[in-house]
Amino acid sequence: MNKVIYMDNNATTRVAPQVIREMLPVLETWYGNPSSMHGFGGAVGKRLDQARKQVADLLQADPGEIVFTSGGTESDNTAILAALASQPHKRHIVTTRVEHPAVLSLVKDLEERGYTVTWLGVDRKGHLNPDAVRKAVRKDTAIVSVMAANNETGVLFPIDKIAAITREKDVLLHTDAVQIMGKLPFSVQDIPVDFLSLSSHKIHGPKGVGALYVRKGVRFKPFIIGGHQEHGRRAGTENIPGIVGLGKACQLAARHLDEETIRVGKLRDRLEEGLLSSIDHSQLNGDQNNRLPNTTSIAFEFVEGEAILLLMNELGICASSGSACTSGSLEPSHVLRAMGIPFTYAHGSIRFSLSRYTTDQEVDTVIRELPPIIARLRELSPFC
Numbered sequence: 001m002n003k004v005i006y007m008d009n010n011a012t013t014r015v016a017p018q019v020i021r022e023m024l025p026v027l028e029t030w031y032g033n034p035s036s037m038h039g040f041g042g043a044v045g046k047r048l049d050q051a052r053k054q055v056a057d058l059l060q061a062d063p064g065e066i067v068f069t070s071g072g073t074e075s076d077n078t079a080i081l082a083a084l085a086s087q088p089h090k091r092h093i094v095t096t097r098v099e100h101p102a103v104l105s106l107v108k109d110l111e112e113r114g115y116t117v118t119w120l121g122v123d124r125k126g127h128l129n130p131d132a133v134r135k136a137v138r139k140d141t142a143i144v145s146v147m148a149a150n151n152e153t154g155v156l157f158p159i160d161k162i163a164a165i166t167r168e169k170d171v172l173l174h175t176d177a178v179q180i181m182g183k184l185p186f187s188v189q190d191i192p193v194d195f196l197s198l199s200s201h202k203i204h205g206p207k208g209v210g211a212l213y214v215r216k217g218v219r220f221k222p223f224i225i226g227g228h229q230e231h232g233r234r235a236g237t238e239n240i241p242g243i244v245g246l247g248k249a250c251q252l253a254a255r256h257l258d259e260e261t262i263r264v265g266k267l268r269d270r271l272e273e274g275l276l277s278s279i280d281h282s283q284l285n286g287d288q289n290n291r292l293p294n295t296t297s298i299a300f301e302f303v304e305g306e307a308i309l310l311l312m313n314e315l316g317i318c319a320s321s322g323s324a325c326t327s328g329s330l331e332p333s334h335v336l337r338a339m340g341i342p343f344t345y346a347h348g349s350i351r352f353s354l355s356r357y358t359t360d361q362e363v364d365t366v367i368r369e370l371p372p373i374i375a376r377l378r379e380l381s382p383f384c
């Protein structure tokens with residue numbers, strides 16, 4: 001494979017070499033079952049405990065509040081379904097129109113099955129007004145589920161203000177923190193959410209593993225039922241190599257947090273300014289001043305996102321478009337639609353998401369290569 005310029009880190013990230021080094025011994029040598037009575041299994045149990053502490057430390061949580069799962073999707077599903085199962089008399093859900101499908105599709109399905117849902121919208125910059133949450137919450141609201149940072153635009157939601165409201169109203173709050181983790185600090189001490197989802201493969205850990213934070217004292221019903229693992233909160237023999245990798249990834253994320261916010265933020269800004277200043281009819285999607293430091297979503301009018309991706313792909317540049325064309329629909333992204341981005345812009349939107357491994361040279365290459373690609377496509381465009 002030729003060298004790639006990887007700017008699709010909100011989709012997934014490179015596994016950090018330190019994470020791989022930590023995982024190898026539990027694949028090669030320490031293969032015991034942590035539930036076994038013998039010392040060989042017990043030694044693996046110690047690694048599980050260590051990983052739980054590493055995850056808890058990143059969130060300033062207690063290790064007992066961490067449940068390992070198969071990833072962000074399972075964490076999101078578990079939080080919402082646990083809140084509904086533990087309060088069967090409450091059948092109202094509050095969420096937003098711009099959630100990841102792991103929440104959006106689940107809640108749509110629950111709506112079809114008879115739950116009532118309040119879908120909160122966002123403004124043109126992608127902001128959510130916390131007052132809308134206050135207005136939406138009712139006596140029969142079982143859970144408010146609002147993401148901390150949007151995966152397509154990087155826009156941050158005011159989870160602190162929303163948590164103050166849900167506390168006051170005594171309603172459970174879940175936040176999908178999959179994208180904010182490792183990019184900006186998030187402490188459950190400062191922001192009293194009840195449930196929080198995170199995913200290993202977005203923070204330079206392996207795929208197929210994640211965690212759900214469940215605040216101490218919050219009533220919980222497991223989603224996956226079977227054995228007694230995870231203190232009865234998630235059945236199934238633990239994915240030990242994955243969990244050990246996630247633990248190490250969390251430890252590294254805490255160490256790299258300042259760097260990710262400052263160095264990666266500067267690279268992202270340079271990329272964004274370089275593209276917006278050299279390409280006419282281009283605009284930023286989302287609020288420039290209130291978003292993740294690694295993400296930029298840029299709309300190029302009169303061109304198709306997929307066409308841009310294909311031509312960038314020929315040069316080894318990996319990014320993503322927010323459109324759903326790949327899934328067989330010609331609808332542009334639900335996030336950009338909720339923001340009211342005009343059709344001609346939404347279709348030509350590209351998300352670049354950087355990481356601690358992104359280099360200055362890579363940013364230079366994209367700033368150099370993209371303007372001629374857009375110009376070429378516009379020559380062919382029937383809209384232009």
Ligand SMILES: Cc1ncc(COP(=O)(O)O)c(C=O)c1O
Pocket residue numbers: 010011070071072073074076100102147149150151176178179199200201208209210
């Ligand atoms: C905001 C958000 N939530 C949830 C997920 C799903 O996480 P996973 O891929 O670990 O299931 C993602 C990943 O795309 C995401 O960006």
Ligand code: FES
Pocket residue numbers: 304305306321323325330331332347348
């Ligand atoms: S981006 Fe492909 S049809 Fe809209």
